[in-house]
Amino acid sequence: MEEFIKQAFLHIEVIGPHVQEGHYDLIGQNGEIILPQVWETMIQPDWSITMHTV
Numbered sequence: 001m002e003e004f005i006k007q008a009f010l011h012i013e014v015i016g017p018h019v020q021e022g023h024y025d026l027i028g029q030n031g032e033i034i035l036p037q038v039w040e041t042m043i044q045p046d047w048s049i050t051m052h053t054v
Helices: 002-008 016-020 036-042
Strands: 024-027 050-053
Touching: 002 016
Parallel strands: none
Antiparallel strands: 024 050
């Protein structure tokens, strides 16, 4: 998941470098932060995930 996110923002000038450095959170449907260690096991099909830069 992390590599997919980095690839998606690779050529975005303003926030791309921040994403490459890992300065973002993925927020689940109930407002919880999804930690990188559990992304693959926690995120389910049809979920809406929000990304916030930090």
